[in-house]
Amino acid sequence: MSSKNDTEAFYTKLKAQLEDTTKFPAIYMYKFIVPSREEKIKQVHQIFNNIGAVIDTKKSSKGTYTSVTITVNMKSADAIIQKYKDVSVVEGIISL
DSSP states (O other), X not given: OOOHHHHHHHHHHHHHHHHHHOOSSXXXXXXXXXXXXXXXXXXXXXXXXXXXXXXXXXXOTTSSEEEEEEEEEESOHHHHHHHHHHHTTSTTOEEO
16 A cells, blocks of 8 residues: 555656656646446546546456546646546546
């Protein structure tokens, strides 16, 4: 289990990498694995609602999980990280 310090260190490192390699605004691709339950997938859709995101979903071969790929124009590294934090409340989600 990760602690709050580990999570914050991860986001700090991610922000530095994004700022070093990306000129904003930029198209960013999020990839998540979500349990194949309609309410979980809807939660992810709602988090990215109204920001012009293109969302593609694909169920796993057994149908247990759904891959969610989101492509969206983001204004800053902080905005990207905020979306990761927003989706972290979805039970069972895995960020890739």
